[in-house]
Amino acid sequence: MIFLQIDADSLRLPGFDAHSVWYLVYFLFFIIGGLLIMQWRLRKRNARNALSNRFMQILMRRNLTKGQLAALQSFFSGLHENIQNEIMLSQKSLEHHLHQYVEQHTELTANDRVEIYDKLLMTRQPQIEIRNVSDLQAGELCAVDAGKSSWLATVMKTKDDQILLTSHERQNPPVGVGHVYAYRPGLGGFLLSGRITKVNGGSLIFRHDGPIDFRGDQHLMATVAVAVHLRRWPHEEMKLDEKAANGEDAGIDAFSGFTDRLSDRALLVRFSPSIPDWMLARQDYWEMELELPEKPLVCRVKAARYQKTDLCFIRPADLESADRNRLYKFIAAHDPVREHF
Numbered sequence: 001m002i003f004l005q006i007d008a009d010s011l012r013l014p015g016f017d018a019h020s021v022w023y024l025v026y027f028l029f030f031i032i033g034g035l036l037i038m039q040w041r042l043r044k045r046n047a048r049n050a051l052s053n054r055f056m057q058i059l060m061r062r063n064l065t066k067g068q069l070a071a072l073q074s075f076f077s078g079l080h081e082n083i084q085n086e087i088m089l090s091q092k093s094l095e096h097h098l099h100q101y102v103e104q105h106t107e108l109t110a111n112d113r114v115e116i117y118d119k120l121l122m123t124r125q126p127q128i129e130i131r132n133v134s135d136l137q138a139g140e141l142c143a144v145d146a147g148k149s150s151w152l153a154t155v156m157k158t159k160d161d162q163i164l165l166t167s168h169e170r171q172n173p174p175v176g177v178g179h180v181y182a183y184r185p186g187l188g189g190f191l192l193s194g195r196i197t198k199v200n201g202g203s204l205i206f207r208h209d210g211p212i213d214f215r216g217d218q219h220l221m222a223t224v225a226v227a228v229h230l231r232r233w234p235h236e237e238m239k240l241d242e243k244a245a246n247g248e249d250a251g252i253d254a255f256s257g258f259t260d261r262l263s264d265r266a267l268l269v270r271f272s273p274s275i276p277d278w279m280l281a282r283q284d285y286w287e288m289e290l291e292l293p294e295k296p297l298v299c300r301v302k303a304a305r306y307q308k309t310d311l312c313f314i315r316p317a318d319l320e321s322a323d324r325n326r327l328y329k330f331i332a333a334h335d336p337v338r339e340h341f
Contacts, residue, residue: 051084052076062119062185065321068112072120075101095121102141103152103168110143110150112321115183117141122185130182130190133158133208143181144206146173146196150181153204161194163206172199180206189215220328220336221263226291228269228314230255233287233300259290260311263339264328267314274310275303285317292330297323 055076059069076084079097087094098120102113118141128135136142140155144165151173153165163180167173173196180192193210232253257271267290280303290297299319306313319327 051081051088054088055084058120062122064116064119065112065324066318067108067321068116068119071105071108071112071116091121099141106152106169109321110145110152111181111189113152114141114143114181115189118183118185128184129187129214130184130192130212132212133161133163133192136163136180136182140182142183144173144178144196144204145181146176146178149173155182156203161208162197163208165204165206167202167204172202172204175199178206180208191215220331221261221339222331222334222336223261224334225258225260226262228257228259228267228271228291229289230257230271230275230286230301230303230314231289232283233285257312262327262331264324264331265315265339268306269312269314270310271312275312277305280304280312286314288314288316290327292326297327299323 056073059072064072075098079087083093083097087097098117102108102117105113108116130136136155136158138155138157142153142155142165144151144153144167152168154168155163156166157164165180175196175198178194178196180194181189182192183189191213192206192208193213194206194208196204197207198205255271255273255275257269260268260270262268284302285300286303288299288301300317301314302317303312303314
């Protein structure tokens, strides 16, 4: 028989000799080392996330626009972890690295770079209004506008109605009509009208000979009727058999109406027909088209019922800086008052 032909040695399990024990030890060390490396990387990642969260908490208190917030997130994520730790502990280090960032990133407008710098370094500039040239501070970042272009510059000296500035751009602004834009956190922006009288190398002289326009952070409101169209976002057709409690068709996804009050950060709108309460509660975001002159303003918004009335309270969620400026100018041209809802 076959079983009788198998000897006892062939059935014996292989034993461990001295060499086999060392292989097992090496394997265990490899597993433990891998676990320690994974634990170290996890701690590093958690530490980076904690740093990023702390920086985001600072940003959320700085009244930044969407574009400015994205720029500062890019600024922080592009730094080495050691520098991230350093700028969280040292205002001087933050100022140094932020100055380098706004100087190099010319894809941002000069006005945005000025506001990014001053909003994040809120103690950098005194909380005083700019009523004349002497209120500008030596070392202060500002923007020089000429034509349709803008340059980042630093105030070096002021005398009477003149400002000596150094430009941070490769090309200098031309001699002629221009503006200087400066920002004060908590107050807003100030636009000085005048002329660029002299350009020499990286330096220029600006003579203030016009008004100083205040671009405040305060929110204004106009009582004006502007057509508004809302469409559910993302653009997905809801199932036709999805019904509201009152039996209305849930497939309706677009509504039109007119503003009752309009500010740069919220709108009161009367829709006809009115948007059902159940749909307002269920829908997170809407796409809004506000029919401003020249071209409509389009952005994503949140909508809710306003104080048990037939009005809707709408807040923009991703309004771009340029569109916010358009909206602000429209409000300013229609007898604005201080915002109240």
